[in-house]
Amino acid sequence: MITADVGLASLALGKGSSVLSPRGKKYEKETIDIVLQFRYLSSVERQKGKCGKRS
Template structure:
């Protein structure tokens, strides 16, 4: 098992790396070249750089992930693909994507996009909070321990 992180805008990379290392689960950060860093990652953590094009990180994650791997993303499209492939897919705000909730999430995203296209203003995501961070950490640890 491995953990793949859609890492460009992921605010919980440090939690994933820390908990992944503790459980000896490899962590792969997939990020665009525009976020390139010479910083050395700890053992068990790999960074894969992809082009800055739309969905480049998503395509690479889907190419690499195997059934049962964990994917952390805020992208509903990637979450949907991961679920179809048999992955465990988590959002950084501490909820798990499921076959039961993904259709509603995709529908809401579509309706918001259509409203914006029609000139209406829609609300953006709520700010990421310390509570979200703790909720993610709790869920991530729970998922890892259930797979051991």
């Protein structure tokens, strides 16, 4: 499976599938939790207005 959606990649890994990003990076069960944590932390920072375009 090839996907840019990290959440979907996590679900697919849980079902035993092999998952690649569009750039060819292989997602693995051992590291998907870290990727999901970074995604969550980035979301929190964006909500606080600390990332993205500046006024």
